[in-house]
Amino acid sequence: MDVMPKWAEVVLVPLISLLLAAILSALVILGIGEDPVAAVTLMVDGALGSTYGWGYTLYYATNFMFTGLAVAVAFHARLFNIGGEGQAMLGGLGVAIACLYVPWPHWSLALIAATISAGIFGAAWAALPAWLQAKRGSHIVITTIMFNFIAAAVLNYMLVTAMRPEGAMDPATERFAPAMHLPTLHELLAPLGIEFSKAAPANISLLVALAACVLVWVLIWRTRLGYEIRAYGHSENGARYAGISPVRITMIAMLISGGLAGMMAINNVMGEAERLVLNATEGAGFIGIAVALMGRSHPFGVFLASILFGFLYQGGAELALWTNIPRELIVVIQALVILFTGALDNMVRLPLERLFLALRRPTTTPQGK
Amino acid sequence: MDFLTIVQVLDSTIRLSTPLLLACLAGLFSERAGIFDIGLEGKMLAAAFFSAAVAAVTGSVWLGLAAGTLASLVLSALHGLASITFRGNQLISGVAINFLASGITVLIAQDWFSQGGRTPSLMGGARFEGLEFPFAIGPSDAEAAGSTVSQLIADAGPVQQVYSELLSGHSVLVYLAFLAVPASWWVLYRTRFGLRLRAVGENPAAVDTAGVSVVGLRFAAVAICGVLCGIAGAYLATALQAGFVKEMTAGRGYIALAALIFAKWRPWHAMFACVLFGFLQAIALRYQAVRLGDFTIPVQVMDALPYILVVVILAGLVGKATPPRAGGEPYVKER
Numbered sequence: 135m136d137v138m139p140k141w142a143e144v145v146l147v148p149l150i151s152l153l154l155a156a157i158l159s160a161l162v163i164l165g166i167g168e169d170p171v172a173a174v175t176l177m178v179d180g181a182l183g184s185t186y187g188w189g190y191t192l193y194y195a196t197n198f199m200f201t202g203l204a205v206a207v208a209f210h211a212r213l214f215n216i217g218g219e220g221q222a223m224l225g226g227l228g229v230a231i232a233c234l235y236v237p238w239p240h241w242s243l244a245l246i247a248a249t250i251s252a253g254i255f256g257a258a259w260a261a262l263p264a265w266l267q268a269k270r271g272s273h274i275v276i277t278t279i280m281f282n283f284i285a286a287a288v289l290n291y292m293l294v295t296a297m298r299p300e301g302a303m304d305p306a307t308e309r310f311a312p313a314m315h316l317p318t319l320h321e322l323l324a325p326l327g328i329e330f331s332k333a334a335p336a337n338i339s340l341l342v343a344l345a346a347c348v349l350v351w352v353l354i355w356r357t358r359l360g361y362e363i364r365a366y367g368h369s370e371n372g373a374r375y376a377g378i379s380p381v382r383i384t385m386i387a388m389l390i391s392g393g394l395a396g397m398m399a400i401n402n403v404m405g406e407a408e409r410l411v412l413n414a415t416e417g418a419g420f421i422g423i424a425v426a427l428m429g430r431s432h433p434f435g436v437f438l439a440s441i442l443f444g445f446l447y448q449g450g451a452e453l454a455l456w457t458n459i460p461r462e463l464i465v466v467i468q469a470l471v472i473l474f475t476g477a478l479d480n481m482v483r484l485p486l487e488r489l490f491l492a493l494r495r496p497t498t499t500p501q502g503k
Numbered sequence: 504m505d506f507l508t509i510v511q512v513l514d515s516t517i518r519l520s521t522p523l524l525l526a527c528l529a530g531l532f533s534e535r536a537g538i539f540d541i542g543l544e545g546k547m548l549a550a551a552f553f554s555a556a557v558a559a560v561t562g563s564v565w566l567g568l569a570a571g572t573l574a575s576l577v578l579s580a581l582h583g584l585a586s587i588t589f590r591g592n593q594l595i596s597g598v599a600i601n602f603l604a605s606g607i608t609v610l611i612a613q614d615w616f617s618q619g620g621r622t623p624s625l626m627g628g629a630r631f632e633g634l635e636f637p638f639a640i641g642p643s644d645a646e647a648a649g650s651t652v653s654q655l656i657a658d659a660g661p662v663q664q665v666y667s668e669l670l671s672g673h674s675v676l677v678y679l680a681f682l683a684v685p686a687s688w689w690v691l692y693r694t695r696f697g698l699r700l701r702a703v704g705e706n707p708a709a710v711d712t713a714g715v716s717v718v719g720l721r722f723a724a725v726a727i728c729g730v731l732c733g734i735a736g737a738y739l740a741t742a743l744q745a746g747f748v749k750e751m752t753a754g755r756g757y758i759a760l761a762a763l764i765f766a767k768w769r770p771w772h773a774m775f776a777c778v779l780f781g782f783l784q785a786i787a788l789r790y791q792a793v794r795l796g797d798f799t800i801p802v803q804v805m806d807a808l809p810y811i812l813v814v815v816i817l818a819g820l821v822g823k824a825t826p827p828r829a830g831g832e833p834y835v836k837e838r
Contacts, residue, residue: 162607166614212592272817275541276764277596279757280810280817287807295801386746423598460613460620465606469599477585477596484589 148428148435148475150482155470162466163304168459176456177449184310187448189319189334193406194418195444199343200398201422202440203350204256206431210354211387216404217263217278218395219419220285221256225396226403227292228253228255230410233310234297241474244314248400249342256396257389259285264388268381274388282419293412318403339401343440346394347433353390354433363387395419417465421447424468427476443468506661508517510668513786517673518743519788520781521680521737522547522735522752526759527766527773528687529731535691535768536724537704541597542582543732544756545604550575550736552608555616555622555747558629564741567629571740572733578604582741589720590833601756622740622747631674632740639663639671658683675744676734683731700724704827707834717834732756754810761813768827774832783809 138146160170181187201218208215233366239242263277293305301310319336323329354360366373366383374380402414421443428442429435450464474482526543533540541830550571560566578600585596609620616622635641640659655670691697703710703720711717739755740747758780766772787805 162610216598266814268820270817270819272814272819273764276757276761277814279541279754279816280761280813282806283754283757283810284814287803287810290806291801291803294803315696420602423595427595458613461610462606462609462613462620465602466610469602469605469606472595472602473585473599477591477593477599478589479591480589481591485602 136228138490139435141488142490144430144435146363146486147479147482148430150486151474151479152428152471154482155467155474158470159463159467162458162463166459168457173457173459176452177445180452180456181448182443183330184331186331187452190448190451191441191444192319192336192340193334193444194447195440196340196343196401196405196416197398197418198421198425198440199347199436200401200444201395201419202425202429202436203346203422203433204393204395204438205422205426206429206433207350207354207363207394208387208391209426209431210367211363211383212361212370213264213267213384213387213391213480214275215278215388215391215395216423217260217281217392217419217424219415219417220278221259221392221395222398222415222419223285224259225252225256225287225399225401226410226414227289228252228396229399229403230307230310232296233314234307237311238313240414241314245316245338245342245400248314248404249397252396252399253393254396256399257393259396260388260392261385264385264392267388268384289409290412295411297410304411306400307409308334309409310404314404315408316400320406334418335406337401337405339405342397342400344437346397347437350394351433359386391480395422405410419469424471424475428471507657507664507668510664512782514669514791515785515788516778516782517669517677518781519784520777521673521677522594522755523759523762523777523780524680524774524785525676525683525731525735525738526756527762527777528683528770529728529735530760530763531687531691531768531770531773532700532724532731532829533728534763535704535827536700536721537827537832537834538582538586538725538728539593539831540582540725540728541594541733541757541760542578542600542604543728543754543759544754545597546575546578546599546732547736547756548601548608548750548752549578550733550753551751552612552622552736552747554733555625555738555740556612558625558741559623559746562627562629564625567631568737569733569743571737572730575733575736576726576729579725579732583722583725586833587718587725590835593831593833605750608747611775612747612749620749621699625648625741625745625829629741631676631738632743633672634675636666636671638666639677640667643673672678674738676738676742679734680738681774684770684774691770696723699742699826704829706762707829711834711836717836721834758809758813761817763787764826765813767825780809780812783812813829 157429163170163173176454183189189242201222204218205215228251229248233244259281263274263281264448266272266277267274295305298305299308316337320330320332321340354364362378363383365376366380398418403410407414425436425439425443446464448469450461453459453463454461526547530540530543552572553574554567557570558564581602582596585591586593612620612622640652640655642652645655648655656664691701699710699715699720703717707717739751762773762776762780765776787808
């Protein structure tokens with residue numbers, strides 16, 4: 135039974151949730167003695183006021199598209215993958231191995247290889263939790279959290295011991311060869327006569343992320359596998375009765391999810407840092423949860439939510455630079471978005487449903503009589 | 504490894520398992536009533552910050568404990584609102600609470616103290632001091648003998664070493680945590696409230712039919728969870744360490760959850776599980792790199808060991824862990 139029209143479901147509910155999160159965030163800013171209006175102005179100016187700001191906004195958005203899609207795909211199979219962070223860390227390892235140990239002649243080949251390698255590493259990191267969930271019923275939320283911690287230790291070991299160039303002090307790999315340099319938006323847009331900031335890190339990975347959005351849409355809504363994933367997510371018993379194997383769907387959904395999270399590394403490791411450093415993911419794996427919830431697990435929604443969080447991230451960095459508001463404000467906003475769009479969904483939805491029912495009653499009752 | 508070293512490792516095992524144990528019992532009450540709670544981490548973190556902040560400002564550790572518990576209770580109420588009143592997804596609510604705590608503690612710490620997201624170091628009455636048992640070697644004996652406590656204990660006999668180092672000298676919260684185990688057992692298995700609480704996690708409809716409020720029981724369980732998490736957080740910031748630092752819970756809430764599953768949602772087993780994880784942390788803390796002949800186990804392996812062990816345990820080496828049957832499911836009264 136559809137109580138609400140579709141537009142209200144898809145647009146109104148998320149917007150009201152977002153508004154509530156924004157109001158509370160403003161109260162938090164007020165609470166620490168800063169001016170919310172000035173803060174928002176500064177954020178908009180810093181994130182969207184110049185091509186430099188846009189370059190960072192889109193760079194962060196690229197990360198969040200990958201991790202958001204990763205969480206979204208798992209959500210469709212009713213699996214909650216909190217391990218995006220660890221999978222993205224391992225993806226970084228995959229990118230570093232592909233870029234450091236093979237002398238690719240051209241960046242395009244390197245990009246393809248790095249994407250595949252990152253995807254495989256990310257998927258491999260999701261494989262064991264998936265298998266444990268499918269075969270042994272170990273709760274995937276707990277196992278993926280544990281794998282985040284283990285991933286941090288693995289990365290730490292690799293960077294401190296195995297992959298650090300000799301004589302270097304900081305735990306990081308050496309710089310990738312110049313041939314691996316991915317074209318930035320500045321280099322991509324210059325032939326078209328469009329001026330774009332040289333310093334901003336947004337790069338061709340953005341196009342890969344957009345392609346991933348389209349491919350995930352095709353997968354979920356236009357293929358048999360996507361249908362099976364959604365069917366399993368809606369009703370495990372129903373899916374099993376229809377001959378869909380829970381083990382197979384759990385494994386496939388999680389491998390795709392882990393792969394997508396891992397592919398984030400082509401943006402932050404290959405596109406931006408051009409070497410693998412500690413904490414390269416900067417919490418993007420967790421923001422994927424907020425992005426997927428906000429975007430209702432739909433690739434287009436994930437795309438929009440990624441842009442929004444890219445804006446928040448870049449705006450938050452500007453705030454931290456120019457005011458006394460620390461970057462952690464973004465974590466608070468992220469928490470509020472998860473809270474309102476995810477956990478307190480009914481708080482927004484139920485009054486709205488009641489409202490729409492009340493609006494509908496006068497027209498339907500006379501016809502019924 | 505001599506006897507004293509073993510005693511010392513066990514001593515830090517007790518210190519390190521205390522926050523795990525309190526958080527684990529917190530999760531036990533909540534999950535037994537059918538409310539999954541992965542927000543233990545966030546509640547502990549919020550409690551750690553507010554207890555340290557209030558203790559630093561007022562100089563009273565007890566006011567700090569009260570403030571920390573209150574902060575944890577507020578987050579519990581939020582979790583209850585989301586998962587009981589509005590029947591939202593309990594896992595998502597827990598994740599939100601963890602992020603909320605992780606962000607807001609640093610935000611407020613920076614605003615209040617401007618020390619890069621930490622509180623000032625706590626001293627004197629702003630910290631929980633160790634309780635000294637009668638006849639145990641403590642700071643007063645050391646002063647009288649003109650020596651240090653560790654020196655005196657090293658010279659003492661094995662019985663005195665165990666008594667002074669292992670049993671005596673912990674803060675009151677440590678003893679409280681271990682006493683909470685039989686207390687939880689008694690409440691859950693020997694009182695009417697406990698019976699109803701367990702029933703509401705298995706079959707809320709039956710409890711509802713008997714005329715007992717499902718919502719009320721679940722809120723009560725979530726509140727108990729909040730209080731215990733609050734104590735756990737306050738212990739971290741005001742007893743185990745002297746002050747709050749960013750992300751100081753360091754995944755303890757998740758380890759407590761894993762211990763809960765390992766213990767199959769039973770209080771005594773929860774204690775053994777938490778002591779085991781505490782022991783692992785104590786080993787990792789003491790031996791940064793363990794040497795086995797020519798082969799050195801890297802420090803990163805030691806750091807990751809508790810998490811690896813959790814996965815191994817969850818993989819079913821302990822048999823099948825069956826959660827409370829109605830866990831994670833919001834209760835919808837039939838109309």
